[in-house]
Amino acid sequence: MNWINNVVRPKIRSFLEKRDTPENLWIKCPETGEMVFHRDLEANQWVVPNSNFHMRIAGKKRLEYFFDGGEYETVATPEVPVDPLKFRDQKRYVDRLKDARTKTELEDSVMVAKGKVNGYDMTAAVQDFAFMGGSLGMAAGEAILKGMETAVENKTPFIMFASSGGARMQEGILSLMQMPRTTVGVQMLRDAGLPYIVVLTNPTTGGVTASYAMLGDVHLAEPGALIGFAGQRVIEQTIREKLPEGFQRSEYLVDHGMVDMVVHRHDMKDTISNICNLLLKREAAVPALDAAKQIEAPAAEAQEANGAA
Template sequence: MNWFNNVRNRIPFISKRSTEDTLWHKCRDCNQMVFTKEYEENLSVCPECGFHGRIGPSARFLQLFDDMSWEELPAPKVKEDPLKFRDQKKYVDRLKAARSATGESDAFVNARGQIKGQDAVIGVQDFAFMGGSMGLAVGETFVRGARAAIEAQCPYIVFTASGGARMQEGGLSLMQMPKMTVAVEELREAGLPYIVVLTDPTSGGVMASYAMLGDIQISEPKALLAFTGRRVIENTIREKLPDNFQSAEYLLEHGMLDMIVERSALRDTLAQLIAFLAPSKQAA
């Protein structure tokens, strides 16, 4: 038995968990298994069906900014757990777990850099952080991103990905909607573009506010975009909805989006929009 254990311990192997987590990615749309390396090299887009997977701020900044270089704007300090909320866990414990898992302080991150030589501030909502939920920190970070763009006289580009308002902050989370709307108006008064890229999924109070206020509304393909659940709407209006009712393609067809852009073409598209919408600002 000692000999057997000695030989077994010398045989290299990969655990089942490590294999699933590091070697393979299962597409959420077509359920195909794809090598993680191939998936990441394809910008986290499924090579089989073209479904655009969820990515965080660092990956997004890496794909968009010139020379893989950007300056991340400081995260604001806000009151944590203002309602002393607790369900199955304390809210503060959920925040700690999300921060440990993502490495971010909250669900929205801003960075400043250049896209093909043109200045821009980009804000990215991270669905991995408590479903990208909108709370005090998200609202304040958005406002600071808008004002950083005004200070730099450049566009503010926001990538949305959220399940909606953060229930642990109650009515305070809903108050972020008008607050962020005012920040968008400040951008417009400054004559600066506000560009929104909706990603999978964007829903709830986020979809009902700043996600739909862009001067240009873009979406990634096949993104789920919804204010509320399909079943809730069908029960309310007593009608059956189309199968693709809450897809980016349906919204584009019905005039709620300006364009759907694949991730591989997004950098070029944003550079063209900046040059068209804010040429005088860039020249200055």
């Protein structure tokens, strides 16, 4: 009886009980199948070390990587009517919104923030694909416009990190109206003489590509990002031809003039900062070089003193 209580039952219990070990400790690279420890991946800004595959990241994380010290101030965005069309497919639209807000802890797909990048003030908006595919609805359109207005008020460059499947079908024509509205916001930036930099991430498609995502002064893209209006299969069925390999990927689009540069995520912050400095005709902040000069100066003086002796 003691053997059953002390040995058999504990083994059966341990077999039936679920372990508390998280299931996402190891993450599989979609490109190579390599398993990467999640802490190593997060420390590398969610870029798989060996394959250089850029994984999707949350909007809040992207802002942390972009602004100095990960510190930024969130810009409050205007409220919009919820479910103005009383839309329902397999679920009610209001229920889909609740699920997305619970999952992402965001009010909608676009976040707007302001802070310093390499010592200079900047305003940025980021689309979070986890929120209903980063779709463009009334709330997202209002957020983008608010970000552009904030940039004009503070006289800062405006950076748009685009990631979207297109317009939000649950809002119908009200969603499509955000395309020309955001175009007006882009014109506001141009009238104010402020840089508008667009960073195209994976994926950027549909109505977003047909509006503000392709109206920047400079278009940057992350490696391997899917960028286009319609899907590849739809295009092939329409023109009845096989499309080239890598079609609609950022590297292909750079070669064909649709994107200006493909920039690694680690270099994105400095690249954007340098572009804004060039467009605004201001000197780049290079504290690392200044610090190096301060270190080199005493060493040079010591060498001169030794030579004189």
